[in-house]
Amino acid sequence: MNYPYNSTRSAVVTIFVWIGVIVTxxxxxxxxxxxxxxxxxxxxxxxVESVQALxxxxxKYPMDDGIPAIAVFHSDxxxxxxxxxxxxxxxxxxxxxxxxxxxxxxxxTLDGYSLINAFKSSDGSTFAIPFKVTGSPxxxxxxxxxxxxxxxxxxxxxxxQVDANLTGPATxxxxxxxxxxxxxxxxxxxxxxxxxxxxxFIYRAxxxxxxxxxxxxxxxxxxxxxxxxxxxxxxxxxxxxxxxxMSVLLFGVGTNYxxxxxxxxxxxxxxxxxxxxxMESAMRKVGPSIIGSSMTTVVAMFLLIFSTLGxxxxxxxxxxxxxxxxxxxxLTVLPAAIVLMSRLAFWPSRxxxxxxxxxxxxxxxxxxxxxxxxxxxxxxxxxxILLIAITPSFRMVPSFNFIDGFPDDVESKSxxxxxxxxxxxxxxxxxxxxxxxxDHDVIDHSAFIEGLANAIEDNPGVNYVKGMTRPYGSYIxxxxxxxxxxxxxxxxxxxxxxxxxxxxxxxxEKALTVIExxxxxxxxxxxxxxxxxxxxxxxxDTAVQLDTKTVIDEDTRLLAPLILFAILCVLILIQRxxxxxxxxxxxVIISYAATFGISIxxxxxxxxxxGVAYSNGIWIFVFLVALGADYNIFVIARIKEETERLGFxxxxxxxxxxxxxxxxxxxxxLASTFAVLTTLPxxxxxxxxxxxxxxxxxxxxxxRTLLVPSMAAxxxxxxxxxxxxxxxxxxxxx
Numbered sequence: 001m002n003y004p005y006n007s008t009r010s011a012v013v014t015i016f017v018w019i020g021v022i023v024t025x026x027x028x029x030x031x032x033x034x035x036x037x038x039x040x041x042x043x044x045x046x047x048v049e050s051v052q053a054l055x056x057x058x059x060k061y062p063m064d065d066g067i068p069a070i071a072v073f074h075s076d077x078x079x080x081x082x083x084x085x086x087x088x089x090x091x092x093x094x095x096x097x098x099x100x101x102x103x104x105x106x107x108x109t110l111d112g113y114s115l116i117n118a119f120k121s122s123d124g125s126t127f128a129i130p131f132k133v134t135g136s137p138x139x140x141x142x143x144x145x146x147x148x149x150x151x152x153x154x155x156x157x158x159x160x161q162v163d164a165n166l167t168g169p170a171t172x173x174x175x176x177x178x179x180x181x182x183x184x185x186x187x188x189x190x191x192x193x194x195x196x197x198x199x200x201f202i203y204r205a206x207x208x209x210x211x212x213x214x215x216x217x218x219x220x221x222x223x224x225x226x227x228x229x230x231x232x233x234x235x236x237x238x239x240x241x242x243x244x245x246m247s248v249l250l251f252g253v254g255t256n257y258x259x260x261x262x263x264x265x266x267x268x269x270x271x272x273x274x275x276x277x278x279m280e281s282a283m284r285k286v287g288p289s290i291i292g293s294s295m296t297t298v299v300a301m302f303l304l305i306f307s308t309l310g311x312x313x314x315x316x317x318x319x320x321x322x323x324x325x326x327x328x329x330x331l332t333v334l335p336a337a338i339v340l341m342s343r344l345a346f347w348p349s350r351x352x353x354x355x356x357x358x359x360x361x362x363x364x365x366x367x368x369x370x371x372x373x374x375x376x377x378x379x380x381x382x383x384x385i386l387l388i389a390i391t392p393s394f395r396m397v398p399s400f401n402f403i404d405g406f407p408d409d410v411e412s413k414s415x416x417x418x419x420x421x422x423x424x425x426x427x428x429x430x431x432x433x434x435x436x437x438x439d440h441d442v443i444d445h446s447a448f449i450e451g452l453a454n455a456i457e458d459n460p461g462v463n464y465v466k467g468m469t470r471p472y473g474s475y476i477x478x479x480x481x482x483x484x485x486x487x488x489x490x491x492x493x494x495x496x497x498x499x500x501x502x503x504x505x506x507x508x509e510k511a512l513t514v515i516e517x518x519x520x521x522x523x524x525x526x527x528x529x530x531x532x533x534x535x536x537x538x539x540x541d542t543a544v545q546l547d548t549k550t551v552i553d554e555d556t557r558l559l560a561p562l563i564l565f566a567i568l569c570v571l572i573l574i575q576r577x578x579x580x581x582x583x584x585x586x587x588v589i590i591s592y593a594a595t596f597g598i599s600i601x602x603x604x605x606x607x608x609x610x611g612v613a614y615s616n617g618i619w620i621f622v623f624l625v626a627l628g629a630d631y632n633i634f635v636i637a638r639i640k641e642e643t644e645r646l647g648f649x650x651x652x653x654x655x656x657x658x659x660x661x662x663x664x665x666x667x668x669x670l671a672s673t674f675a676v677l678t679t680l681p682x683x684x685x686x687x688x689x690x691x692x693x694x695x696x697x698x699x700x701x702x703x704r705t706l707l708v709p710s711m712a713a714x715x716x717x718x719x720x721x722x723x724x725x726x727x728x729x730x731x732x733x734x
Contacts, residue, residue: 364660
């Protein structure tokens with residue numbers, strides 16, 4: 001067979017073909033910065049009620065085509081005339097031409113103070129001045145408008161000596177975009193630095209550090225080019241968070257493949273004078289494991305395309321593309337480059353054999369012998385410990401509050417803290433109820449709208465309801481004034497809006513229950529009054545969070561068993577048996593569950609996080625189940641190889657010994673690359689990185705070292721059923 005590395009010529013051709021691929025894609029693919037977006041609605045669930053409400057808002061309220069923001073001023077001892085003058089100056093600033101991109105309709109009269117009180121809290125300690133910012137949160141003009149409003153608020157607050165900050169959805173989005181836009185390059189650079197340090201520690205050979213690293217960087221470039229083309233052709237959304245995780249995943253798995261290939265190449269070249277034959281032999285033995293480990297990740301990630309949630313639907317295929325490209329590079333470019341370097345790859349060591357201590361460590365073989373001598377005890381104790389580690393997951397506190405994930409000094413979080421000192425937390429992000437009548441004037445349904453508002457306000461989780469018949473929260477009668485119509489009704493007269501302030505934190509789990517209650521109240525009211533021709537939709541941030549949670553639950557019920565079944569099929573194809581794949585899948589599941597429990601304990605009991613990001617559950621599952629199978633495939637393949645030659649007890653001990661060093665190194669590198677995510681100033685991303693890091697370490701030091709070898713030692717030849725008859729190893733041989 002003509003391998004792309006079986007001669008100097010074929011290896012050189014492989015390298016130049018790869019360079020040609022890079023150049024071609026660079027010429028045809030759009031810059032990834034032009035196809036990335038940080039528009040939150042691009043990643044929302046498809047077709048759910050809150051997204052339909054968002055469409056109503058955009059289509060029916062053109063003047064409201066802005067995102068709410070709130071300027072908050074707070075003073076513990078209230079406001080005197082001088083301080084009220086500062087508030088008045090800020091309101092005039094919002095309504096002036098000095099602040100483009102801002103919509104502020106409620107401009108006070110010339111004396112200023114008659115309408116200022118409408119923004120004051122009942123205890124007189126806090127002013128919350130609402131306005132809207134137009135444009136896209138990812139546009140520089142949007143951020144500039146927020147920056148100008150923040151600067152003016154702090155200038156006036158400093159002048160009159162009161163606390164001043166901005167919050168609200170527009171400020172939250174601005175802060176999120178700023179953080180996401182800064183993480184991609186930062187993550188890539190830190191990941192490269194981590195890989196360089198660890199690879200130098202492992203190899204102490206510049207050639208084996210920088211040449212593979214250069215190839216990994218080129219693979220990342222190709223992955224980004226391909227991702228940009230896919231986004232351009234399909235319209236799938238892509239943001240900076242996705243591209244950052246692409247970098248982490250590629251460097252993690254790519255470095256693992258380098259370690260696997262180099263370790264086996266070392267073994268083979270000590271027995272062969274021909275480096276090309278040695279590489280062919282190495283790739284024949286390690287290649288199937290690399291393909292299998294890659295396919296488990298690719299299949300698991302690609303299946304996320306069937307998700308309803310936009311963030312899953314996007315990130316899954318992009319990560320599948322990334323790993324697929326890395327697989328192609330690992331099977332062609334990496335071995336070609338390594339074999340071309342010859343012994344220079346291991347410089348300054350004079351011989352390859354001098355580095356054999358990195359291939360087989362006595363400690364790992366001793367552990368292997370301990371396992372095969374007491375396999376049932378090792379299995380029971382290891383399984384019991386992992387089961388105990390699961391228990392904290394049953395008291396997980398889910399978090400839907402994106403603000404909690406920000407650092408304390410972020411503007412929107414500081415403003416939210418000020419707002420809560422004088423107002424109900426629900427005022428940060430009111431829930432919107434849209435009453436839409438496609439063929440009628442919505443005013444004809446004013447009695448129904450008021451009845452609906454009353455029914456909603458009676459819910460104990462609701463603070464107040466505003467609408468065209470109650471512009472300030474209290475019913476004013478059926479004679480609706482023009483100002484109220486303009487504020488709450490669409491220009492075409494077909495839609496009216498109720499603004500609902502929730503009593504508690506609008507991002508809490510309790511608030512999601514209130515949204516469910518509101519939707520039930522709406523349906524009950526429509527049914528009891530036999531209303532026809534009216535569509536009522538509940539929207540706003542809290543409704544989006546509820547719909548997102550519902551979709552995540554549905555996706556989990558669909559995708560979790562589908563991913564597990566797909567990985568099982570891949571394992572069966574690789575092992576050509578049924579028993580070993582079943583216990584490998586068991587090891588992956590119990591490892592994930594234990595990791596999740598330990599992570600919950602760390603987040604809630606040690607780090608005192610207020611909760612765990614709800615969407616992280618499925619992401620941690622996908623990453624750990626897919627990546628967790630990688631090392632098991634590598635180890636079980638070596639166990640199969642060595643037991644054919646040496647028998648089960650000796651073969652397992654030797655296999656654990658020979659794979660111990662390289663798998664440990666690979667696990668540390670993969671864990672370290674995901675640990676880079678813990679350096680980011682976002683709680684949700686921190687939790688994801690921490691959990692995957694812990695899971696990889698558990699797979700490396702517990703599952704691969706103890707659990708899988710113990711199960712193989714217990715089942716012996718039955719591991720390879722139904723190929724039992726073709727096995728030649730002796731189950732009792734020592």
